[in-house]
Structure formats: C-alpha cells, structure tokens
Amino acid sequence: MIDRNPWSRCSVRPSVAAMMMLCGWLLSPVPGQTVWRVDYAGGPGVHFTDLPPAVLAAQAGDTIMCTATVTPVPPGWVGYQAPVIDKPIRLVGLTVQTGSSVGSTTRARIDGVIEVKNIPAGQVCVVANLQCATFFAPTTTQGYHVHDCSGTVVLDGLDLFNPGLANQRFRIERCANVLIQGGYFTLAGSGVEVVDAAVNIQRSFGFIGSGWPVSGSLLATTTFPMLKLLRSTATVSDCTLRGHPGGSGPVVFGDSHPAVSLEQSTLNIGPYATLSPGSIFTAPPGYYAANPVNCLVRRDPRSVIPYQVVIPGLQVIHEPIHSTSTTYSVVADEPYTVWVDGPDSGFALLGLDQLLPAPAATPFGELWLDPFRFTPVAILPLAAITGEGTWNDICPAAAPIDVPFVFQSLTLAPDGTIGITLPSPFTVGWEYFRIP
Secondary structure, three states, X not given: XXXXXXXXXXXXXXXXXXXXXXXXXXXXXXXXXXXXXXXXXXXOOOOEOOHXXXXXHOOOOOEEEEEEOOOOOOOOOOOEEOOEEOOOOEEEEEEOOOOOOOOOOOOEEEEOEEEEEOOOOOOEEEEEOEEEEOOOOOOOOEEXXXXXXXXXXXXXXXXXXXXXXXXXXXXXXXXXXXXXXXXXXXXXXXXXXXXXXXXEEEOOEEEEOOOOOOOOOOOOOOOOXXXXXXXXXXXXXXXXXXXXXXXXXXXXXXXXXXXXEEEXXXXXXXXXXXXXXXXXXXXXXXXXXXXXXXXXXEEOOOOXXXXXXXXXXXXXXXXXXXXEEEOOOOEOOOEEEEEXXXXXXXXXXXXXXXXXXXXEEEOOEEEOOOOOOOOEEEEEEOOOOOOEEEEEEEOOOOOOOOXXXXXXXXXEOOOOOEEEOEOEEEOOEOOOOOOO
C-alpha cells in the first residue's frame, strides 16, 4: 500500500502558478459580511461569551470565530453551549494553546449537540474545528445533527469522542450535500446515521466501540455499524471506517458489526478508503446490505477491505473512482500535500478555488469549482501502476480560515478519456504556537 504520509516522502516545492492562486485567496472578497467573536473570558473585541446568542445575532454569510483563551475556564465549564444553526453562516473554532505538531489544528470545545437545519438551496453552511466529547460532559448528549438542508453543509475538522457512554448522536437526514472532511470520531452507542441524504466523507477516521469505562458509568452496548445508510448515497475516499469488534467486555462487548451497512442505498468506495470490520475472524464483512437487491456498491481497486464476502443479490461494480485529496489538515503557514488518484499513466489538471454552493453538472461529472474561474495550479503526471500524482505547497499564513475552498482535478487518460475527480473541500486550520 502506498504511503499516504506527505512528511515521510515529499518535499515542499511551491510553484509560481500555485502561489499566484494562493495570493488570489487573499485578494478575493470574503463572503462573510460580519465576523462575530466568541470567548468565554470576554475582553476587548469579544462580542459574546457563548455560542447561541452569537448564532442568533449572525446573518446569512456571517462568520463566528469561537475561541478559547489560555485563562482558566469558569468553574464547571465543559464547553460552549451547542447552538442550533438555521442559516448559512460559518462557525469556526480555535484554541490558543501550544504543544501540538505540524499538520494539526486547534479546536474549540462544545457541550451538547450542534444542530444544523434548513440551509436553503444555493447556500453553504460551514462548521469547522470543533470538538464534542462525552468525556467532558458525561450526562449530556453530545454530537452533531444535520437535517432538512437543501444547500451544502461542510463539516471540517470535527471531533466526536465518546469513551463508552450512550449519550452520543451523529445523524444526517434529508440533506442534499453534506461534506465531511478531516474528522476524527471515536463512537459508542451508535455510529453515523444517514437517512435520505447524500454525504461525502474524506480524510476522516471513524471507530466504533473503542473506548474505556468512565467512573460510575456503564459502557454503551453498540448496536450499529460505523456508518449506517438508509435511502442514501455515501462516498468515502482516503479515510478509515472501522466497525464494532464485538466481545464480552469489559471495554468492548456485544455483537460485532460491519464498518458500513446499507439499506436502499448506494455506497461509493474511493481510493485508499479502508472499511474494516472489528475482527477478520468473527465480524461481518467491511460492508453489508440488509436488503441487497435495493443497494449498489461501487468500489475502486485501490480501496482496502480486509474482509469481505460475496452478498447474494448485491450489485458490486469494480471500477476506478478518481479522487483528489489533501493532508488531514491544511494549516496556515504550514506545508501540505495534495494527491490525485486518476487513470494509470494519465495526467491531472489540478484546480483550486472557493467551493461552489452546489456542484455544476458537466458531461464528465460534478464540478465543485466555478467553471468560469477555474485556474489550474499544476499539471501532474500520474503513475503507471497506481495512477497517483502529488503536489506540495505551503499554505499562506494570512489565508482566511472561514472560507470553504476545494481542490479538484480534470483527468486525461492515455486513451483520451476526460474525467473529473471527487472534490477535496477544506477550510484552513489555525496553527498551534501562535495567537490569532
């Protein structure tokens, strides 16, 4: 398997075209109209000390910067109260702290379930760099609930950590486009539930049942896979999803479950997506369909499924799924890498721009870059066997951290076939060691 760690095999070689494009980030108008600052400690320039009133005050297109300072937290404080977001705003968290390494961003802590709903068509809502954790608030339900959104919702750099309690929720329902990028989810009780929605999961890690007992509490019995689809379409690329391993305790118990379950749904398994059951000996396969004839699986040959059986009646199409992906976090003033996995011995035209509110339909696939502003940053030759190309750069220190960007590539196969890769949307994370 190819090493996907950019720091182990890549040097940073910025190009002139790339730097021109990155400078365009800073010169183009930022969609947000007003920037609201939230900090529990208050102080100069701070508008609110908690999130709900800030969301109430914000208008469509505004940005909320949710920070946590180095001052001691108030007594009993476990995080900002989770807001209900019903407008296309940008909520970005960051913490002024030190001690981490290159490639990781700071996050603000949230107490409760962040709800995003009713985002209208043609609009984008961004929730980035936040952490929900039952470890900090063991009596309060934690997580994310996105529902009834005709527009696009970007969930970037989110954490959901559950050490084994039942009070956790991650549900997406009745949504046109939910893009989950750079997430880290340690779940118990239930996995990610997707109902009547379309989701794209990239550069994320999801685990079920890997927790430990909390003093005075019981572990949750896990009855779900990592990702459960009902009448939905999910695309997973360059990420790892692991099902419940099963066991008799004390940390993990109950029946084992696959990484993904489908019912009346379509699952697209892109390059370097790993769907791992809890155990290759006793667990169900990496994916499972309860009613196979109503489901479809498309699988790229570069995906990794350690254990998978033939499911009678389930249509499985083995075909290349071209993708563009970035490092786990694109951080201001730090190096990052972009990978393109396309046709063997072909070429990729790598583009970068702000994310469109909805993809533009083309004869070659969905384009999340503005076709009238498409500016290539590199032409990449793709390897003969793996179809992979890489590009490296340094994110500008002044890059806006509230704007949803996207890398995407046009590909050209040796036989002249033109294609479009899966998109790689992202927001720029704020670095450790500096005070914004």
